[in-house]
Amino acid sequence: MQQDWIWGLVGGGLIGLAGAVYLLGNGRIMGASGIIGGLVDGSGRNTAWERLAFLLGVVVLPIILTPLYNVSIATHITDNWGVIIAAGLLVGVGSRIANGCTSGHGVCGISRFSLRGIVATVFYILAGGLALAVFRHVLGLI
Amino acid sequence: MRILLSLLSGSLFGAGLFVSGMTDTRKVQGWLDVFGDWDPTLAFVMGGAIIPMFFAWRLTAGRTPLAGGAFPELPRPELDHRLIIGSVLFGVGWGLAGLCPGPSVASLSYGGAGGLVFMASMLVGMGAAPTIAQHLDRLATPA
Numbered sequence: 001m002q003q004d005w006i007w008g009l010v011g012g013g014l015i016g017l018a019g020a021v022y023l024l025g026n027g028r029i030m031g032a033s034g035i036i037g038g039l040v041d042g043s044g045r046n047t048a049w050e051r052l053a054f055l056l057g058v059v060v061l062p063i064i065l066t067p068l069y070n071v072s073i074a075t076h077i078t079d080n081w082g083v084i085i086a087a088g089l090l091v092g093v094g095s096r097i098a099n100g101c102t103s104g105h106g107v108c109g110i111s112r113f114s115l116r117g118i119v120a121t122v123f124y125i126l127a128g129g130l131a132l133a134v135f136r137h138v139l140g141l142i
Numbered sequence: 143m144r145i146l147l148s149l150l151s152g153s154l155f156g157a158g159l160f161v162s163g164m165t166d167t168r169k170v171q172g173w174l175d176v177f178g179d180w181d182p183t184l185a186f187v188m189g190g191a192i193i194p195m196f197f198a199w200r201l202t203a204g205r206t207p208l209a210g211g212a213f214p215e216l217p218r219p220e221l222d223h224r225l226i227i228g229s230v231l232f233g234v235g236w237g238l239a240g241l242c243p244g245p246s247v248a249s250l251s252y253g254g255a256g257g258l259v260f261m262a263s264m265l266v267g268m269g270a271a272p273t274i275a276q277h278l279d280r281l282a283t284p285a
Binding site for chain 2: 004005007008009010011012013014015016017018019020021022023024025026027028029030032033036037040041047049050051053054055056057058059060061062063065066069073074075076077078079081083084085086087088089090091092093094095096097098099101102103105106107108110111112114115116119120121123124125126127128129130131132133135136137142
């Protein structure tokens with residue numbers, strides 16, 4: 001528990017490196033919602049293979065790393081199906097309407113001091129904090 | 143070349159999400175839960191990720207991407223209703239489940255049925271987003 005922040009920093013560095021490779025290599029902004037969403041709505045048809053290759057890497061690396069890791073790797077997601085479905089819909093719709101999520105607006109946007117990235121990040125963090133306050137502490141749902 | 147670079151980038155992204163603990167919904171919700179047992183890990187992940195990206199943006203000046211083409215045209219620094227409404231909806235969903243698009247993909251192999259249902263719902267939402275965005279545009283434009 002005490003080393004969580006070190007692993008956070010190391011993992012964060014890898015995420016930033018991933019964004020740097022995507023930008024300097026392919027000339028594209030690494031945003032998870034954009035990469036997935038472009039496959040769903042067809043707007044990324046011309047770059048479908050590189051999107052799929054990216055997602056393959058995202059899925060496979062944790063599978064390779066899992067046996068090397070001796071701590072619990074569960075996601076601890078809630079078992080309330082209604083909450084899971086509502087959350088998934090909101091994340092999907094919201095990230096695409098806003099044209100970015102934690103990786104695109106958060107990591108790639110803030111690092112170039114983008115006004116849109118910073119404002120988006122402030123709003124989704126405030127909304128997330130409010131959601132926890134209401135649904136956990138007031139309603140006791142999550 | 144582009145496909146290999148994408149695979150490399152995705153692998154680094156997946157490894158980063160995994161070791162940082164960001165696929166654990168308790169850590170993400172712990173960061174957002176200022177009235178509960180607050181967990182600062184996410185701030186370190188964000189900080190750690192922003193540092194390499196800061197230098198990457200500086201390296202784009204006067205260069206072209208390794209795989210050819212051009213660097214993306216950056217959107218004008220304008221705030222609109224899509225950015226604000228979309229971010230609020232995304233934030234509520236992110237808080238409710240503790241998952242966002244990247245970690246939901248990274249945890250597919252061990253996220254269980256809950257992770258799969260989240261992923262399916264997210265894909266449905268992404269499919270509906272263009273239509274919903276058009277409705278929002280109509281509402282935002284004074285008649």
